[in-house]
Amino acid sequence: MSKKPFYITTPIYYPSGNPHIGHCYTTVACDSIARYKRMQGYDVMFLTGTDEHGLKIEQKAAEAGVTPKEYVDGIVEKFKKLWSYMNISYDRYIRTTDDYHIESVQKIFKALYDKGYIYKGEYSGKYCTPCESFWTDSQLDENGCCPECHRPVKYAKEEAYFFKMSPFADRIEKLLTETDYLRPKTRAVELVNNFIKPGLEDLCVSRTTFKWGVPVSFDDKHVVYVWIDALSNYITALGYENGKYNEFSKYWPANVHMVAKDIMRFHAIIWPAMLMALELPLPEHLAVHGWITMNGEKMSKSLGNVVDPFVLGERYGQDAIRYHILREMALGADSLFSNEIMINRINSDLANGFGNLVSRTVAMVDKYFGGTLPTERKSAPLDDEFRAAVTGLLPEVDKYIDETKIKQALEEIFKVVDRANKYIDETEPWKLGKDDSQKARLAAVLYNLLESIRIISALLAPFMPTTMPKVWEQIGASAEDVKYENLGKFDVLPANVTVHKGEILFPRIDVDKEIDELNDILRKNMEAAQAKLSAEEKGEEAAAPIELAPEITIDDFAKVEIRVAKVVACEKVKKSDKLLCLQLDDGMGGRQVVSGIAQYYAPEDLIGKKLQLIANLKPVKLRGVDSNGMICAADTPDGVKVIFVDDSIPVGSKVR
Ligand code: MSP
Numbered sequence: 001m002s003k004k005p006f007y008i009t010t011p012i013y014y015p016s017g018n019p020h021i022g023h024c025y026t027t028v029a030c031d032s033i034a035r036y037k038r039m040q041g042y043d044v045m046f047l048t049g050t051d052e053h054g055l056k057i058e059q060k061a062a063e064a065g066v067t068p069k070e071y072v073d074g075i076v077e078k079f080k081k082l083w084s085y086m087n088i089s090y091d092r093y094i095r096t097t098d099d100y101h102i103e104s105v106q107k108i109f110k111a112l113y114d115k116g117y118i119y120k121g122e123y124s125g126k127y128c129t130p131c132e133s134f135w136t137d138s139q140l141d142e143n144g145c146c147p148e149c150h151r152p153v154k155y156a157k158e159e160a161y162f163f164k165m166s167p168f169a170d171r172i173e174k175l176l177t178e179t180d181y182l183r184p185k186t187r188a189v190e191l192v193n194n195f196i197k198p199g200l201e202d203l204c205v206s207r208t209t210f211k212w213g214v215p216v217s218f219d220d221k222h223v224v225y226v227w228i229d230a231l232s233n234y235i236t237a238l239g240y241e242n243g244k245y246n247e248f249s250k251y252w253p254a255n256v257h258m259v260a261k262d263i264m265r266f267h268a269i270i271w272p273a274m275l276m277a278l279e280l281p282l283p284e285h286l287a288v289h290g291w292i293t294m295n296g297e298k299m300s301k302s303l304g305n306v307v308d309p310f311v312l313g314e315r316y317g318q319d320a321i322r323y324h325i326l327r328e329m330a331l332g333a334d335s336l337f338s339n340e341i342m343i344n345r346i347n348s349d350l351a352n353g354f355g356n357l358v359s360r361t362v363a364m365v366d367k368y369f370g371g372t373l374p375t376e377r378k379s380a381p382l383d384d385e386f387r388a389a390v391t392g393l394l395p396e397v398d399k400y401i402d403e404t405k406i407k408q409a410l411e412e413i414f415k416v417v418d419r420a421n422k423y424i425d426e427t428e429p430w431k432l433g434k435d436d437s438q439k440a441r442l443a444a445v446l447y448n449l450l451e452s453i454r455i456i457s458a459l460l461a462p463f464m465p466t467t468m469p470k471v472w473e474q475i476g477a478s479a480e481d482v483k484y485e486n487l488g489k490f491d492v493l494p495a496n497v498t499v500h501k502g503e504i505l506f507p508r509i510d511v512d513k514e515i516d517e518l519n520d521i522l523r524k525n526m527e528a529a530q531a532k533l534s535a536e537e538k539g540e541e542a543a544a545p546i547e548l549a550p551e552i553t554i555d556d557f558a559k560v561e562i563r564v565a566k567v568v569a570c571e572k573v574k575k576s577d578k579l580l581c582l583q584l585d586d587g588m589g590g591r592q593v594v595s596g597i598a599q600y601y602a603p604e605d606l607i608g609k610k611l612q613l614i615a616n617l618k619p620v621k622l623r624g625v626d627s628n629g630m631i632c633a634a635d636t637p638d639g640v641k642v643i644f645v646d647d648s649i650p651v652g653s654k655v656r
Helices: 020-039 055-064 070-083 099-114 165-179 183-197 226-231 260-279 309-316 318-328 339-369 380-391 393-402 406-426 434-458 466-475 511-538 554-558
Strands: 006-013 044-050 092-095 118-126 133-135 154-163 256-260 286-291 292-294 562-572 580-585 589-593 610-614 620-624 623-626 633-636 637-642
Touching: 006 292, 020 044, 020 070, 020 286, 020 292, 020 318, 020 393, 020 406, 044 070, 044 637, 055 070, 055 133, 099 118, 099 226, 133 466, 165 183, 165 260, 165 511, 183 260, 226 260, 256 260, 260 286, 260 292, 309 318, 309 339, 309 511, 318 339, 318 406, 339 406, 339 434, 339 466, 380 393, 380 406, 380 434, 393 406, 393 434, 406 434, 434 466, 434 589, 434 637, 589 623
Parallel strands: 006 044, 006 256, 044 092, 256 286
Antiparallel strands: 118 133, 118 154, 562 580, 562 610, 580 589, 620 623, 633 637
């Protein structure tokens, strides 16, 4: 019988800045579960995407001088590039600016309005513009600022539509306390006490103060405000209320929505309320994890403490990064990011633990049997316990994956890695190798080790998808050998298996050297990110690092003759948008210069002005017009600016 399809989602990310390691956690975690489920034979739909509307995006785009769509397009590219770099195997990528999503959101909003769950009212409170959130006084931080980004909030009031949530309070409380929806369930208490018990407040679901959003179809002064637009993605991506896809009945309800704790409330209360109002089935599980923190705060662009996954990936490989973040984060709790923890983890688990197990085993098969095991093997009682430990792994990992406990799944796998390394110590194959009468015993030990590596590596593949196929190559395992059906038993590799020594899977890292170097790189990156951020806050372009041309001598410079000249006439060059033709008084009888500044100056802006002329530049023709020299101008974030000189300086004066 074929299995029920499996549907897993990440949150849709705000494309308001470069993605960082903090964004990677949920996506890598969902990717690992999606891969695991595919390995188990499920038809998987793994959805991710971007949440592209809102005031913040509108403002950022305006600062950058582009349309909101152009702005998000650029950043969505960066997200997709990161996901491909981290080997994220999503099946669908939804953008809330996609037409089909917009169509569905408008229909969902209208349906909720028609059913009487959405009504018009007025919103007031303390508003944080960068976070696009209203906060109550008690939620503000100790300085009366936004509790998320710690920036000032301001009082705001506006006409808005509201979503009535109170009719669903009882059902939601039961969902959180009596079912396995919320994971970890311990978080239900805070939700019930903070939001349900005091009476579920209606949710503001429209805005009139900005335009960059899905228009309310029956009241175009309003755009749909974030959560109805964003949360609906989980169903619109399957084709709910649109003609783009037809997979709603196949994949809905979702098996797992995975989110971090800051958006738990929206997924634990608002999303179920929306689905109840729409009379749709509820998702099976909401898995909530903590934040990747750095120096005690959530890693976040607005705090400027982000770590660039590309920098880490280039140094240690994507799989090591995937492993590290998955291994450190327990469901529900925060995890600390530090270079020391990461490097020590890579060294202990991947280089010394698993990598060493593979390289030692393959090297011994090579050394003692020329790479191919003999078929004659002699078992010992010790083997049974070892085999049982390895074959017992599969149900354990299955169970933890079903409970969305990835850290625990990895811990189980690495217990067996340790067990296998211990089996080497117990059986002492180097001693058996010296004794010809022990060849059959040695073959059995090495075969058992290869089998353990086959099972361990297949179970690790969803978490580290790039490295494990290299392991299979080394231990001589075929695609068939590492299929899910073969992971609960031994004696799958051919009795006369041939190994192939290969590259070191996870090179050991020199901790002291690496920590200094890495801290330095990350510090510089963070300083650059913070400088960019404060420049953005001041509405400035961040200063790009300045790279100088190669050094020249004073003699080189003396070859350039710069003279002061005055513009006496100026006109546009015909059939050119870019060129202006200037007539200059250069104190030497006059000359004509063509300059590519028509986009920045009208001819009349220049007439009568004095400027600097490169007077000994070889003449050229531009668009058929003679140009004798060049005028000096600066490239600025606001375009090209001519360097004008003081009117008191006579024409013809030499600049040096
Ligand atoms: N757009 C909303 C989600 C809408 S889902 C219907 C949003 N976007 S976000 O880009 O700000 O965050 C997306 C997810 O990334 C959230 O779960 C957020 O907590 C998570 N993370 C962002 N920084 C993180 C860390 N430093 N650590 C772990 N997760 C982090 O919220």
